[in-house]
Ligand code: SF4
């Protein structure tokens with residue numbers, strides 16, 4: 041027989057098709073019903089416009105959901121998942137083609153396509169699928185960190201049984217019908233051998249029984265698909281489509297000039313956006329976020345996965361009631377609408393229900409969780425939105441933050457040093473202010489650390505010398521500069537942030553400043569991500585970017601004889617949030633350094649503990665994040681640690697001191713300037 | 727029950743200060759903030775309001791720069807606010823201030839008058855006791871703890887060598903010392919609500935009989951001299967050292983005569 045003539049009789053040995061069809065209708069109904077219910081439940085949130093740039097959005101969904109790129113970024117669980125997923129996908133295609141043949145009269149189950157794709161492909165896919173599900177069961181049973189629930193195991197077992205019964209009926213059919221194409225179904229064929237010798241009538245009977253068992257199991261899986269965690273197969277592509285395409289540090293704009301403002305930040309579950317709520321429903325409890333979270337891994341009580349589950353539980357608990365009240369209101373009083381309904385319900389605050397008060401302040405807003413999450417679920421912005429409500433509406437925050445807030449309010453810097461002193465050390469470096477040099481091309485923004493902190497003053501000195509030596513035309517705002525407001529905003533204090541930012545913007549506008557060079561990644565974020573919301577749009581770059589540019593243009597020539605091995609620490613707000621990863625490394629390499637990377641680096645970098653206002657908060661639980669990071673960096677055996685952020689510099693220096701190590705921590709600018717000095721004719725090496 | 731709390735807007739203690747020849751401050755856009763001692767008083771008063779449902783009236787005196795102090799007090803939870811406007815800074819010495827504030831306390835029929843035991847800028851510590859004197863009320867100074875038991879104010883107050891427990895009958899004047907209460911940080915919401923409240927303004931001329939005549943005036947202000955470093959007296963023998971020490975005390979320090 042020619043393989044081109046191969047075919048398989050559909051519904052061989054099976055009667056009562058109507059029963060199957062009736063069940064299918066029921067199952068599909070349940071499937072749609074549960075899916076619609078979840079999506080409608082998340083509609084109680086505030087709508088977000090996340091539908092611009094559809095091409096980019098679609099590509100993201102395709103890459104991370106369909107192609108599983110992010111899932112596969114973690115080897116073990118990624119491969120297990122991919123086996124289940126791709127196996128399932130092929131089996132789904134097989135099933136659909138069969139359905140086509142049956143109901144639409146196509147002839148897919150024929151010839152080469154049947155042999156190669158349906159028979160062989162299906163068999164291999166089935167094997168992958170079963171192996172993947174079995175591995176997942178073992179992993180869930182063994183790994184205690186996953187917080188596996190009984191329902192997780194039940195779902196997996198059902199899926200495994202679907203696979204096993206599938207092979208069983210295949211084997212029975214091959215054995216009973218003595219399929220001539222049996223070699224194309226290697227697994228089924230193996231199963232068939234196991235049945236050899238059994239009476240044909242028996243085989244036919246067994247086939248029928250298993251066929252129905254297989255069907256019931258598969259239909260049970262499909263019917264409950266969208267009310268179990270398997271719904272993630274739909275929700276994750278959806279939230280990936282609606283992911284944050286702009287800078288991940290973006291926070292919702294709060295208009296403080298609006299005198300009628302009623303609520304800001306997130307107080308109850310309905311203050312979240314629909315995307316936030318969908319995030320919580322899509323979370324599949326893979327715990328990747330926990331594994332990378334600096335707070336969780338240093339023994340604090342913050343559990344990012346738990347937070348997502350908390351939001352979900354609260355949504356399940358209160359969502360239906362909120363929805364019902366709204367619908368009721370709409371019917372009874374169209375004019376009053378949603379606002380009217382808002383007042384009546386008494387809802388639980390999210391603090392205390394979804395997240396504990398203490399945990400709220402342990403997050404350093406580093407974004408590592410979102411980076412690691414296969415669904416890119418946004419966690420830090422949710423934390424900040426809750427803080428915003430706590431601080432701005434309730435005045436509730438850890439005690440130690442009060443002095444920082446007050447210092448920012450009165451003197452525009454977190455230490456509370458008299459604002460008139462901001463220019464002192466810059467004046468020593470003979471830097472001009474914009475008042476003195478109004479036409480400068482660049483505004484150099486040393487930031488509070490660069491102006492007030494002793495250690496970071498040395499970085500300021502290095503940056504200034506580089507700018508001067510390369511003839512960059514620059515000036516500073518001097519005493520007109522205020523803290524950028526990043527820490528205030530990410531600690532939830534919109535009011536102080538607004539005061540600082542609007543003053544800064546007024547100063548920037550008064551000089552018509554266009555280009556800004558920041559020394560601190562937090563200033564970089566505030567100026568480039570936060571300020572446009574208040575009407576201040578500038579070209580803002582970080583000093584490591586300018587340094588790299590100057591080296592590239594040949595204006596800055598570091599000597600290439602720095603033989604040291606340096607460990608580069610990525611600041612979260614420089615690397616992860618602003619994608620400045622290459623430039624500092626290229627600059628260091630240009631000075632001849634060999635860079636050793638700690639395990640966690642680049643986009644997966646580990647926070648120093650200062651982000652999200654962590655610099656100004658106490659760490660009372662667990663071990664210290666900066667010490668943990670210092671350990672990671674020291675384990676590279678590098679002779680020096682380099683970073684591009686003043687807070688990282690402070691935090692890591694302290695961490696290293698705590699570990700009694702002598703290894704020094706420097707800024708990229710210092711390394712480059714020192715290396716330039718030695719070869720320069722103009723300046724004698726010291 | 728009504729509590730009058732006197733508050734003062736002062737220069738930020740972190741501000742950069744410089745003085746001219748005459749000892750007057752060189753204005754350098756120093757920030758003004760509510761005085762820390764005022765805040766202790768306001769906080770405790772507001773706590774009493776929350777515990778017992780009192781009315782708390784914040785009162786300040788000064789030019790328009792003093793208004794933020796009462797606004798801040800309102801944001802912290804005071805029920806009403808008064809500003810005695812003194813645009814020409816006629817009433818800057820404690821004696822006159824006390825006269826005015828005592829009159830306001832009477833006007834608002836305060837059962838309890840509170841304020842800082844001193845202010846962080848001038849540190850003269852006179853206004854509150856003077857107010858008590860004018861009103862003929864008992865006062866407790868440097869109070870670090872206070873509670874109300876019926877008509878009795880039970881206080882703990884800092885004295886030179888410890889803590890004194892002093893109970894006084896209402897009406898009374900209580901001067902807050904650091905530690906009386908941990909001032910709260912008004913949330914943005916509180917601040918926005920306060921924007922809608924009005925501050926009642928009075929003119930200083932309504933109260934002070936005569937702003938010019940006072941019993942004492944500052945003649946000259948001088949900066950405290952920087953502390954000189956000490957010196958170690960050395961010598962071969964003990965008697966030599968003693969000899970040197972004595973002559974230093976007599977000739978340099980001028981604390982010994984005749985020896
Ligand atoms: S942002 Fe960082 S600290 Fe916060 S939950 Fe995520 S990983 Fe943890």
Ligand code: SF4
Nearest residue numbers: 323324326327329413
């Ligand atoms: S938030 Fe993302 S990474 Fe964390 S458990 Fe849920 S799906 Fe996994």
